[in-house]
Amino acid sequence: MTAQSLKPETVFMHSADVVGTDVAGEPILLHTQNWTYLDFNPIGARIWTLLEKPQTVAALVTQLMAEFAVGEADCRRDTELFLQDMLQKGFISAA
Secondary structure, three states: OOHHHOOOOOEEEEOOOEEEEEEOOEEEEEEOOOOOEEEOOHHHHHHHHHOOOOEEHHHHHHHHHHHOOOOHHHHHHHHHHHHHHHHHOOOEEEO
């Protein structure tokens, strides 16, 4: 799956194989099956927080545009790339 193939209505959520904690207000994650560790920049951290409930790509983009000074095309591209990376690493799943 490439970032260009993500559909706005695709729903993403946290993977059950991930545990996390907040350190100084930032999420730190550990994938319990492959022992991959991740931390995020503020926008990545916000996406992770939003994914506490299943979210569509479109809903994430709308929320991020409301919170950050970013245009729709850039926001959609960067969000899709982030989601694709997280999906490939097993930190999120798609429904």
